[in-house]
Amino acid sequence: xxxxxxxxxxxxxxxxxxxxxxxxxxxxxxxxxxxxxxxxxxxxxxxxxxxxxxxxxxxxxxxxxxxxxxxxxxxxxxxxxxxxxxxxxxxxxxxxxxxxxxxxxxxxxxxxxxxxxxxxxxxxxxxxxxxxxxxxxxxxxxxxxxxxxxxxxxxxxxxxxxxxxxxxxxxxxxxxxxxxxxxxxxxxxxxxxxxxxxxxxxxxxxxxxxxxxxxxxxxxxxxxxxxxxxxxxxxxxxxxxxxxxxxxxxxxxxxxxxxxxxxxxxxxxxxxxxxxxxxx
Amino acid sequence: xxxxxxxxxxxxxxxxxxxxxxxxxxxxxxxxxxxxxxxxxxxxxxxxxxxxxxxxxxxxxxxxxxxxxxxxxxxxxxxxxxxxxxxxxxxxxxxxxxxxxxxxxxxxxxxxxxxxxxxxxxxxxxxxxxxxxxxxxxxxxxxxxxxxxxxxxxxxxxxxxxxxxxxxxxxxxxxxxxxxxxxxxxxxxxxxxxxxxxxxxxxxxxxxxxxxxxxxxxxxxxxxxxxxxxxxxxxxxxxxxxxxxxxxxxxxxxxxxxxxxxxxxxxxxxxxxxxxxxxxxxxxxxxxxxxxxxxxxxxxxxxxxxxxxxxxxxxxxx
Numbered sequence: 228x229x230x231x232x233x234x235x236x237x238x239x240x241x242x243x244x245x246x247x248x249x250x251x252x253x254x255x256x257x258x259x260x261x262x263x264x265x266x267x268x269x270x271x272x273x274x275x276x277x278x279x280x281x282x283x284x285x286x287x288x289x290x291x292x293x294x295x296x297x298x299x300x301x302x303x304x305x306x307x308x309x310x311x312x313x314x315x316x317x318x319x320x321x322x323x324x325x326x327x328x329x330x331x332x333x334x335x336x337x338x339x340x341x342x343x344x345x346x347x348x349x350x351x352x353x354x355x356x357x358x359x360x361x362x363x364x365x366x367x368x369x370x371x372x373x374x375x376x377x378x379x380x381x382x383x384x385x386x387x388x389x390x391x392x393x394x395x396x397x398x399x400x401x402x403x404x405x406x407x408x409x410x411x412x413x414x415x416x417x418x419x420x421x422x423x424x425x426x427x428x429x430x431x432x433x434x435x436x437x438x439x440x441x442x443x444x445x446x447x448x449x450x451x452x453x454x455x456x457x458x459x460x461x462x463x464x465x466x467x468x469x470x471x472x473x474x475x476x477x478x479x480x481x482x483x484x485x486x487x488x489x490x491x492x493x494x495x496x497x498x499x500x501x502x503x504x505x506x507x
Numbered sequence: 508x509x510x511x512x513x514x515x516x517x518x519x520x521x522x523x524x525x526x527x528x529x530x531x532x533x534x535x536x537x538x539x540x541x542x543x544x545x546x547x548x549x550x551x552x553x554x555x556x557x558x559x560x561x562x563x564x565x566x567x568x569x570x571x572x573x574x575x576x577x578x579x580x581x582x583x584x585x586x587x588x589x590x591x592x593x594x595x596x597x598x599x600x601x602x603x604x605x606x607x608x609x610x611x612x613x614x615x616x617x618x619x620x621x622x623x624x625x626x627x628x629x630x631x632x633x634x635x636x637x638x639x640x641x642x643x644x645x646x647x648x649x650x651x652x653x654x655x656x657x658x659x660x661x662x663x664x665x666x667x668x669x670x671x672x673x674x675x676x677x678x679x680x681x682x683x684x685x686x687x688x689x690x691x692x693x694x695x696x697x698x699x700x701x702x703x704x705x706x707x708x709x710x711x712x713x714x715x716x717x718x719x720x721x722x723x724x725x726x727x728x729x730x731x732x733x734x735x736x737x738x739x740x741x742x743x744x745x746x747x748x749x750x751x752x753x754x755x756x757x758x759x760x761x762x763x764x765x766x767x768x769x770x771x772x773x774x775x776x777x778x779x780x781x782x783x784x785x786x787x788x789x790x791x792x793x794x795x796x797x798x799x800x801x802x803x804x805x806x807x808x809x810x811x812x813x814x815x816x817x818x819x820x821x822x823x824x825x
Contacts, residue, residue: 334608341580357580386567387574
């Protein structure tokens with residue numbers, strides 16, 4: 228798939244995101260928009276997966292965990308758009324009896340979801356567990372996990388970081404969505420993380436940097452990361468993104484982390500995002 | 508009253524350790540994880556026999572629980588081991604989200620539960636864990652009574668699909684259940700039949716209940732003892748059958764009264780036919796350092812307390 232195709236899909240994913248959250252006046256558009264390019268590249272180009280026949284065990288497939296579960300809109304959109312479930316179901320997001328819960332969960336048996344997330348800090352440990360199982364099964368597929376930068380304030384992340392390096396979990400590629408913002412404001416003001424690069428290196432990980440809004444760079448760095456697996460070290464990619472990317476008034480602020488646009492704001496957002504695949 | 512044969516004395520944690528090795532031999536998918544308490548949990552035999560399936564995670568219980576949850580993706584059956592306090596209270600949110608809500612096939616195995624952990628004191632003596640675990644949807648909660656039953660329960664939970672909390676302890680206590688008993692999750696054991704009062708107990712308090720019943724028998728009181736090794740799902744039929752006959756009940760557990768086995772039994776009775784009930788359990792207080800026997804006495808969960816509770820409930824019945 229060409230980069231121009233991925234760009235088209237990502238634009239539609241962004242439309243899905245703002246429409247989903249506006250539809251129920253709740254949800255987290257900022258981080259979702261910021262990760263739209265990454266998710267599009269992951270699900271349409273990078274992952275070895277089987278959307279039509281989802282199996283929770285994922286043997287022989289790459290397994291992805293979303294640790295910062297609040298950006299569920301972007302995940303639901305790419306899951307639907309890549310064939311896990313009907314696109315029309317995106318209209319049920321956060322509504323009663325929906326499989327598309329506010330935060331992702333396998334409890335409603337939504338294809339594509341293997342683990343609940345929302346309470347932060349748990350997904351890296353879960354990813355390590357699956358990476359171990361893959362090694363035991365001699366399954367050479369990858370495990371990927373995505374984390375927020377604010378999420379790194381959770382102590383369990385660092386338990387997982389220590390474990391993965393000490394135990395040579397080298398079939399795991401973790402990605403940090405480094406948008407520098409969290410609900411209460413800028414990450415460096417809420418609780419400064421210092422140098423992420425230095426921290427992860429000190430914890431024994433290979434560390435790469437990625438531009439989360441350049442498909443060329445995402446594909447290059449993700450391929451580089453994969454080429455580094457199997458060498459005794461877990462791999463961390465620090466992905467620089469802009470919260471709210473693609474909708475001008477949502478960028479440059481933390482204010483759209485967890486609030487939905489009103490009808491007028493939605494219209495403004497949709498005017499900035501071309502419909503490419505057809506709205507759900 | 509029926510005589511109970513004692514087959515020896517051992518700690519229930521050793522039953523877990525032996526059961527885990529059996530599971531390892533028969534089920535190649537079984538894995539074990541421990542947070543720096545391998546010896547205390549008696550997991551060293553498994554580690555020695557199946558080193559490639561044993562995972563030392565260090566002092567990082569939250570990480571351990573979620574690694575275990577992740578291991579199930581691909582079909583493995585992880586058993587986590589640490590003290591009951593660190594198996595539940597410390598990692599409640601991890602269990603809630605990644606194990607119970609995600610409905611993963613993780614076996615949370617917890618030693619040193621309750622006061623009988625002894626000298627380490629209240630920081631380690633969790634008395635709330637049954638309540639914490641039974642409140643979680645999808646979770647099965649098992650509290651076996653002796654070495655043999657803990658071993659059988661360990662083997663049984665490997666075959667059960669879904670999250671399980673298995674609670675056992677440190678002290679050396681009498682073994683009175685048969686080695687070849689057919690342990691069934693959710694099926695209570697009626698240890699001895701009686702007509703005046705039912706005692707429903709779990710864990711270490713089952714043997715204490717037998718001791719109490721023997722003394723009560725000498726005074727002409729006929730006690731029916733139920734070993735309620737599975738707190739959830741609760742064997743409601745066994746409770747209703749027995750208490751329907753004796754018309755009063757004492758519950759006994761090494762746990763807070765709030766949220767424990769007694770509460771579960773009371774819930775069954777009030778929704779059906781209420782009968783007088785007395786609770787033997789710890790009454791809204793933390794423990795302290797001491798020997799297991801001293802603590803059971805001081806915190807009113809010993810044999811004599813069960814006898815007192817029986818006398819009280821009998822007086823309420825009349």
